[in-house]
Amino acid sequence: MVQFTYTVKSTKSDSYQRRLTFLPVNELLSVPKLQFKQNCGEDNICTDYLRITFNFSGFSSVIIGRHTELNLTVNLQNDYEDSSYTVVHFFYPLGLSFRKVNVPEASRHIPISCVPSEQPDQNVNNVVCGVSTPSFPAGSKIIFSVAFGITAKSTWGEKLVITANVTSNNKDRILNESAYTNEIPIQHAVALILIRGEESTHYINFSAITPQTKAVEHIYVVENLQEVKNLPVTLTFSVAVALGSSQIWNITNVSNDKDASCKEIGEIHENCSNMEAQQKEQVILDFQNVVCKLFQCSIISLGQKEPHHFRIKGNVSSSLISQHVKDRKLFLASSALVEYNRTKYVSMFGQEGSPLSIEILTEVEIYEEVNNKLYAAGIIGGLVLLIAAILLLRKCGFFERHYKNKVSGQNEELSPENESPTTEIGNMTSDKTASGQE
Known part of the structure; x- marks a missing residue:
């Protein structure tokens, strides 16, 4: 069906348009029906x-x-x-x-x-x-x-x-x-980031003489920058704590500042870490014999821009370290791995399949402590020897002879200078007397 609507528009004056007579509106419409043929076969039923x-x-x-x-x-x-x-x-x-x-x-x-x-x-x-x-x-x-x-x-x-x-x-x-x-x-x-906490312990040192125990803390921060509902996340921490049977880093606590639950899940005795420092050939205990403790923390739902801080705390004793460190330096290491359901969630950073992990290193240095008593005794002994040497030289008359030689030398230097002006004045007086006689 095709519908046409007719309208009349005049360019004449208003007085001319008022004289026009229009038919009723319903007669301005024409509704003809156009037939179209369908291919319906011999039975004429499509x-x-x-x-x-x-x-x-x-x-x-x-x-x-x-x-x-x-x-x-x-x-x-x-x-x-x-x-x-x-x-x-x-x-x-x-x-x-x-x-x-x-x-x-x-x-x-x-x-x-x-x-x-x-x-x-x-x-x-x-x-x-x-x-x-x-x-x-x-x-x-x-x-x-x-x-x-x-x-x-x-x-x-x-x-x-x-x-x-x-x-x-x-x-x-x-x-x-x-x-x-x-x-x-x-x-x-999801846009997950894992960073090292600025307050992590990066360096400690011990005296080679005085036994000491110091606290070491590694802090990891995980955060989601993308708005997403109900994102469960699991973090696994690997911490190098012992060399063989010798405990180096005594872990006392793994905690979270929010509602995540953390627990120890076991130990690994071989290939327990892929620390980047190992690639740098730094001394990190000895990874052929190192023992790593594994801790796992679960976050039920990581909300947008709600960072979670995880703290790994422990004590390090200088007596245990000095037994295994020959170069006076080593590095304590830990690593964190973030895991989530990669079937349901995809990284915004295009890291599908790549693990989200980082490491933290703490440099431990053993230094030689100076013995203050020996140092003071050496200074006093040196002063005593210096005073004795001075007294001996004075008794031998070394300082008197030196003084006399210095005085006689000064007199010899001054005598020509004192005579020269007198002679010149004398010559000048004789010249003036001769001039007067003439």
Whole structure:
């Protein structure tokens, strides 16, 4: 059906328009009916065979927090007789919102338009797409894409399920492939960081003589910068504590500033660490015989920008270290590894499969302590020897002879200078006397 509406617009003056007589409005409308012919076969009864499938346009999963749009690539075809008023319904979760429909160049001869349903279901959304109205001819095929926006703050399950259903006004229909359902895994983007606490103990030293015990603390901070709900995280700490049977670092406590629970889960006696310092060939106990304790801490839900601080505390004794350190220096080491469900969560930093771990080193140095008593005795002894030497030289007359030699030398230097002015004055007096006689 095609509807025409006629209007009259005059360019004459207002007085001329007032003289015009218009027919009633209902007579300005003409509603003729245009007949179109359908390919319905010999029985003149159209039976369509509408087949629909779709995929997620290359997506293997939907990552909430990273992806903002989901595209469906839809294939629709009619494999039998003409279909009248063909309509495709898409049913999708509330976290998606319809944005647009795109038709590629090859299929633009078949018109399609989509609008969200005016009566959405409480649990799902619905969009309705009219295809080639009024008739979708036999043998026709169209490929189009439907774009949906993704709402990150919505509640998501483990999978996203979408159903497409194609209908028509045909009385007889082959329904084998008129509905299609597809699903895609849901993942959540996380932005986890693991850093070393600034208050960690980086250096301590001991005297080689005086036995001492000092506290060593390693602090790790884990934080999630991305908004995500219910992110459980587990941290595993590996701490080098002993060399063989000799305890070097006596761990007294592994704690958290929030609600995480920590416990010791065992020991490792071989290859217990991959510390970066080991690659630097630094002395970290001896990793061929080192013993590492393992501690595990669980965070039920790591919220956005809610850092958790983990503290590994223990005591180090100089007497135990000095027995094993020949170079007067070693490094105490610990490491932290963050683990989470990588099937459900994906790193925003593109580190899929790479472990999130760091290490902390504490340099321990043994120094030689100066004996103050011996040092003072040496100074006093030196002063006594110096005074004795001075007295001996004075008794021998060394200082008197030196003084006399110095005085006589000064007199010899001064005598020529004293005589020279007298002679010059005398000469000048004689010259003046001779001049007067003349």
